[in-house]
Amino acid sequence: MHWVLLANGPLTLSPVIRQVISTAERLIGVDGGSRHLRAMGMLPHLAVGDMDSISEELLQEYRQADVELHLHPPKKDATDLELALELALTRGASRISILGGTGGRLDHTLGNIFLLSRCLPAGIPACIMDQEQCVHLTDQSLTLSGAVGDTLSLLPATPEASGVSLTGLEYPLQDATLTFGTSWGMSNVFVETQATVTLRSGRLFVFHLFRS
Template sequence: MVIVVAGGEPPVATALAGLPPGAFVVAADSGVDGAHGIGLRVDLAVGDFDSASAGAAGRVVDAGGRVEQYPTAKNATDLEIALDAALDRSPERIVVLGGAGGRFDHWLAVAFLLASPLYASVDLQARWAEATVTVVRRSAELTGQPGDVVTLLPVHGTAGGIRTEGLEYPLRDEDLPPGTTRGVSNVLLGTGATVSVRSGVLLAVQPVSPRTL
């Protein structure tokens, strides 16, 4: 698997729970600082580095990692470049840490980026301070605590043949069209749930409960 550390809001150490310690790490711009802040060694740093701390790229090189610098004026965000670099390693799974804080348009852009067909070959999840977002293209396992909220949002069209196990309000071979609120505010019955789709893409959003902050 590959861990991608986004710029912007730094990740918290608890986001590393369950992730293998030897995973390849790609950092986007100031994600270098976020990665170092939770003890991760950066194998590859990408971006224009306009928001990283002074010397961030140098620290990556000093530790044996690589740096790929891009111009500030470009047609993709640093996170998209980092995701593409992660995909080049043909992982089964990519987990994105940090980077969702701040502007609402950035939050939406990242959410839609995660669901892009470009990443259909890989299991993809983002762990932010505000929420964990899991992309469901076939089937996904969700974890949490009993009573945690789970919202299922279809993107890029209707998500068809949805089945859930472990949620209070089950879906049994049902469709969710784009724009529906039917999937909002479901609830974990235990510590895990399974969500699967026959067609389409879902974002399974698990907002962070105040008790876990």
């Protein structure tokens, strides 16, 4: 089941974002992220957070529409997005897409990207994306569909990512080792409509930047 989580960061409702939302089997409005759905005339299936970034009017609208509410106090040990992600995981999500989790404060963006690690132990495909890019965290083979001319960058999320091989890209790699803190994996280019990343050990952040 595909769960789409809408966080409160900047988000342009581009065709690619609307397409992702249209494939959702469950939509979670993460606190003020519900505003993105409201702009499309849609209601979430669930709303999660302390609701300090949502109007009382919209909250009342959710109550009247029987939207499932998961309300939390402002002082807590996890962000609203982490709480929403944990809810999706416990409810049987088989795929998770996070929208509105990039841009704005850099600490929030990095923290949100690092939350992808919560999905790895269960083997659940997850990404965080906006209208310009999609970010994955992987410890196994990953195949991405894109357009010729799209950009792909790799950043190790562990001290080393070894056995890294790439296909479908302008600069192929074969059994390479990428180390944390280097930029060797940056700015590769799709030469086919599919690109594959494989690795033997470690973890990689995979950034897929859409051609403008």
